[in-house]
Amino acid sequence: MEIMGVSATLLATFAGFGLLIGILFGFFGMGGSFLVTPALLVMGYEPNVAVGSGLAFVFGTSVIATLKHRDLGQVDYKLGLLMIAGTTAGLEVGKVGLETLQHMGLADSVVSVAYVLLLGGIGAFVTREALKGDGGGLEHDVEDLDADEAEIPAIAQTIQSYRVWPMIRLRGGYTVSLWLILGVAFATGLLSGFLGVGGGFIRMPALFYLIGVPVPIAVGTDLFEIVFSGGIGSLLYAQSGAVDLSIVVPLLAGSALGARLGAAATALVTEEDIKVYFGVMLLLGALAVAVRQVGGALELPVLNTVSLAIILGAALLVSGAVTYSAVRELRNVPSERAVDVDA
Amino acid sequence: MFGIESLGPTLQAAALVGVVLVEAVVLYVGYGGLEAVFGPSLKRVLQGRCALADVVFRRCPTAENGGGSR
Numbered sequence: 001m002e003i004m005g006v007s008a009t010l011l012a013t014f015a016g017f018g019l020l021i022g023i024l025f026g027f028f029g030m031g032g033s034f035l036v037t038p039a040l041l042v043m044g045y046e047p048n049v050a051v052g053s054g055l056a057f058v059f060g061t062s063v064i065a066t067l068k069h070r071d072l073g074q075v076d077y078k079l080g081l082l083m084i085a086g087t088t089a090g091l092e093v094g095k096v097g098l099e100t101l102q103h104m105g106l107a108d109s110v111v112s113v114a115y116v117l118l119l120g121g122i123g124a125f126v127t128r129e130a131l132k133g134d135g136g137g138l139e140h141d142v143e144d145l146d147a148d149e150a151e152i153p154a155i156a157q158t159i160q161s162y163r164v165w166p167m168i169r170l171r172g173g174y175t176v177s178l179w180l181i182l183g184v185a186f187a188t189g190l191l192s193g194f195l196g197v198g199g200g201f202i203r204m205p206a207l208f209y210l211i212g213v214p215v216p217i218a219v220g221t222d223l224f225e226i227v228f229s230g231g232i233g234s235l236l237y238a239q240s241g242a243v244d245l246s247i248v249v250p251l252l253a254g255s256a257l258g259a260r261l262g263a264a265a266t267a268l269v270t271e272e273d274i275k276v277y278f279g280v281m282l283l284l285g286a287l288a289v290a291v292r293q294v295g296g297a298l299e300l301p302v303l304n305t306v307s308l309a310i311i312l313g314a315a316l317l318v319s320g321a322v323t324y325s326a327v328r329e330l331r332n333v334p335s336e337r338a339v340d341v342d343a
Numbered sequence: 344m345f346g347i348e349s350l351g352p353t354l355q356a357a358a359l360v361g362v363v364l365v366e367a368v369v370l371y372v373g374y375g376g377l378e379a380v381f382g383p384s385l386k387r388v389l390q391g392r393c394a395l396a397d398v399v400f401r402r403c404p405t406a407e408n409g410g411g412s413r
Contacts, residue, residue, distance in 0.1 A: 056363050063367040231360060238356035248363055256370035260378065330389045 006246040014247060015254035018057075022258020023319040025058075026065045027265055028204065028219060028278055035315055038288075038308055040247065052237030053247040059230030060252040061259055062223050068263035069220030076171040076217050079181065080224040083203070086185025087192070087225065094193020112293045115195050116286050122205055123282030129153070129209075130275035156212030171217055184210045200226060201282060215274055216266050258319075265326035273325050277318050284314035 003011055021035050036057055040050035069075050101107040152160070152174075164177040188206045192199025200222055207218035237243055266274065288310040295303025350358055384398040393403035 056360070059360070060363040060367040063364060064371045067368075067371050231364075234363065235356055235360050238359040239352050241352075241355075243356075243359050245359065245362060249366060252363065252366055253370060256367065256374055260374050327389050330386065331391055 011246075011250040014250035018251035018254025018256075019258040020254075020315050020319050021251075022061060022065075022255030022260075023262040023265075023322055024258075024281070024315060025061050025223075025255060026068065026259035026262025027269075027274070027319075027322050028200070028262075028281070035311055036251065038292075038311055045244070045247075046242075048237065048240065048242040049244055049247075052234065052240075052242030053244045055230055055237055056234035056243045056248045057251045057255070058226060059234045060248065061255045062226035062230050064252075064256045065259040065263055066220065066223040066227055068260055069216075069223055069266075072216070072220070072263065072267060074216045074220030074266070075224050076213065076221045077224065078168065079170055079207075079211075079213065080221045082168070082178065082181045083185040083188075083207075083221065083225050084228055086182040087189035087199070087203070087229070090186040090189020090191075091193035093186075094190040094195075097190075097194050111195055112289065116290045116293070118191065118195070119201065119282050119289065120286035122201065123279045123284075123286055125279075126205055126275050127279030127283065130272050130279060152212040153209050155209055159210055160212055170211075170213065172214055174212065176211055181211060199229075201285070204278070219266060261326075262319075262322065265322050268326045268329040269322065270329075277321055281314055281318045284310055284317075288314070 002008065017036075017039065024035070037050045037054040040053060041047060045053070066075060098107060098111070101110055159180055160174060160176055162177055162180060163175075164179050166178045167175040168178050168181060169175050184206050188199055188202045191202050203225065204218050204222045207213040207221060208215055213221065234243055288307045291303050291310060292307035295301065295307065384393070384403060387393040387403055388395050388398055397403040
């Protein structure tokens with residue numbers, strides 16, 4: 001059976017895949033192009049179509065997830081706009097660095113090694129920080145969030161202590177120097193321009209660990225930024241005919257539902273859990289890139305498939321864990337109430 | 344798809360991004376409506392306060408603290 005000239009099975013596959021990615025995207029504010037583009041490449045799509053359609057999908061999903069996070073009060077627009085300004089400048093400089101490496105013929109190997117080190121490094125750091133925490137975690141009810149009670153990482157506290165004029169007041173009631181925000185945004189833009197990735201996996205931990213933004217607001221603000229970067233990116237690719245709506249439309253239909261579930265789960269799952277899942281996701285992502293790189297070096301195409309299997313397995317594992325944790329938290333609510341009544 | 348192939352490259356690109364944006368907003372509103380209608384029932388099922396069959400046959404109490412069946 002065909003719908004608008006596209007096989008119904010293919011549409012259903014894309015919608016199911018979209019659901020999985022949507023949960024991750026809504027929960028972490030990252031993971032779209034990181035998962036979609038390699039999958040499309042393995043399915044035999046041209047690289048420009050895989051990247052262009054991946055970007056268009058990320059744009060649509062980030063619009064939906066940002067709207068949802070906005071409803072939950074988890075988007076800091078002022079911080080988001082400042083981050084866009086700093087990131088754009090960083091992206092341009094990163095692109096120049098990448099082009100220089102391409103002229104030298106070193107781009108592929110340097111970028112792959114940097115990608116694995118960065119993804120693995122952030123993943124190991126986030127997982128270690130989460131595991132050594134007191135286990136209490138923070139609830140993700142931002143309306144009740146008090147900056148004094150929030151667990152601000154030591155690095156962020158040090159950064160916040162540099163009071164270089166002008167100071168900007170952020171959501172949560174704390175103030176940070178404008179230059180520090182722009183500096184962090186520039187650095188994350190530089191890395192994402194250099195690595196040729198969307199940068200959600202760099203920005204989200206940077207917002208939390210370097211600026212001290214609470215995780216739910218870091219996720220919401222990161223998504224707000226992705227709306228702009230994804231929109232501009234997909235427009236550029238669409239001009240060369242590299243956006244395929246028969247991929248984007250069903251993927252988005254599935255991910256819209258997943259993003260809603262993922263964003264709602266951030267209000268239920270504790271912050272320590274989010275950090276562990278995020279860290280595991282990044283570590284598995286680093287492993288997948290490393291396997292693909294080894295496959296390229298040894299000319300073993302089977303390792304590309306192994307790499308994709310690791311990425312898809314990680315997506316399935318982490319989205320399953322997120323869903324399980326959210327349902328477990330939901331189930332705890334009535335039993336806690338019952339204890340209160342008994343007491 | 345969606346009859347935008349006849350437009351020029353720039354307009355076509357803008358229309359493609361527009362289609363994605365409109366789809367995103369429609370899905371957000373549509374799924375939001377579904378969540379408003381079915382969300383509370385689904386939440387009660389997930390919390391173990393009602394069986395799925397009770398929700399389907401509208402036998403699940405809608406009051407926040409469990410209603411009459413408690």
